[in-house]
Amino acid sequence: MILYNCPPSGNCYKVRLFAALNGLELSVRDVDLAAAEQHQPWFAALNPWQKVPVLQDGDTVVWDSQAILVYLAERHQLWEWWPSEPAARARVAAWLSISGNEIQHGPADARLVRVFDAPLDYPNAVANAARTLGTLDKWLSLHPWLEGSRPTLAECAAYPYIALAPEGGITLDAYPAVRRWVAAVEALPGYVSVDA
Amino acid sequence: MILYNCPPSGNCYKVRLFAALNGLELSVRDVDLAAAEQHQPWFAALNPWQKVPVLQDGDTVVWDSQAILVYLAERHQLWEWWPSEPAARARVAAWLSISGNEIQHGPADARLVRVFDAPLDYPNAVANAARTLGTLDKWLSLHPWLEGSRPTLAECAAYPYIALAPEGGITLDAYPAVRRWVAAVEALPGYVSVDA
Numbered sequence: 001m002i003l004y005n006c007p008p009s010g011n012c013y014k015v016r017l018f019a020a021l022n023g024l025e026l027s028v029r030d031v032d033l034a035a036a037e038q039h040q041p042w043f044a045a046l047n048p049w050q051k052v053p054v055l056q057d058g059d060t061v062v063w064d065s066q067a068i069l070v071y072l073a074e075r076h077q078l079w080e081w082w083p084s085e086p087a088a089r090a091r092v093a094a095w096l097s098i099s100g101n102e103i104q105h106g107p108a109d110a111r112l113v114r115v116f117d118a119p120l121d122y123p124n125a126v127a128n129a130a131r132t133l134g135t136l137d138k139w140l141s142l143h144p145w146l147e148g149s150r151p152t153l154a155e156c157a158a159y160p161y162i163a164l165a166p167e168g169g170i171t172l173d174a175y176p177a178v179r180r181w182v183a184a185v186e187a188l189p190g191y192v193s194v195d196a
Numbered sequence: 197m198i199l200y201n202c203p204p205s206g207n208c209y210k211v212r213l214f215a216a217l218n219g220l221e222l223s224v225r226d227v228d229l230a231a232a233e234q235h236q237p238w239f240a241a242l243n244p245w246q247k248v249p250v251l252q253d254g255d256t257v258v259w260d261s262q263a264i265l266v267y268l269a270e271r272h273q274l275w276e277w278w279p280s281e282p283a284a285r286a287r288v289a290a291w292l293s294i295s296g297n298e299i300q301h302g303p304a305d306a307r308l309v310r311v312f313d314a315p316l317d318y319p320n321a322v323a324n325a326a327r328t329l330g331t332l333d334k335w336l337s338l339h340p341w342l343e344g345s346r347p348t349l350a351e352c353a354a355y356p357y358i359a360l361a362p363e364g365g366i367t368l369d370a371y372p373a374v375r376r377w378v379a380a381v382e383a384l385p386g387y388v389s390v391d392a
Contacts, residue, residue: 062286070285089267
């Protein structure tokens, strides 16, 4: 399995983290975003949205970080990470949506501005991040994990850009339950950091 | 099953559309967003993000429009809409992500500004919509449906805010493949419009 990757991308890290936590072997191929390699025809043929990550498994191509998590869990029948009971599965899917929207357009966008000079609205990203982290902190003050009694795909999707929030100028100081949860993810066997 | 709903919301319409296409009975309860009912404690207890739609099925509560589609498909074993083969399922999941991010922050945000006076960046939403519709049009000029050879959850998630784009001041004139696909969704047996 080839992961088309960019080392500092939190979206690519979601996939590397899930693979590491489950001992899945990925052949990582870095795409040079600084040289706009993601817009070259060979890459656009893999992903019409011209973004990393993309996973290639034989003839199968999957793009979108959340979708790649679903693919890996389904392909390797990792039902403890992607519960088969409909309500639990749907609630994990809800956290995948939150990861791709509220978390992306809060802490992830703030980091894109600060670290990569992305032309995004920084005050807006900071305001979104505050709302998202506040809601997440309340949730995690009542629940050990995002869904149920153990980590799921929800953790792999949500953790990267929450843990990387300080790189975007967003401190987690005011969110003790979020910090407890970040530490719990980092204590999982097989955990790797973004720059591992 | 109770759907906490707002009639003009495209996100709520995703759920009503999928239910109609599959003959699922929903008991619709409208939440008065103009009176900020979604921020009242009883609703915040259902959905920490304080947004519609929310689905309640006995003791089960699911929030997020994409997640509710997953729940209904899993609960009613509608595998033709949510394929059980891992690669196809993951590719449907990718379109759920696109619906919650690229489509939401393109045509859906533009409509929020134009119709509901939302304090969002309209030129930014219009630019996002152009990128999203351009990519979608290329995809749909090569594929009959978003994934595979028949409609899936991808259609229920993506169609509403694409079809409603003109309400946000975004015409579909330049996107013939998108218009062909919109018409194909509208020809499905059981189809209902947003104001049905």
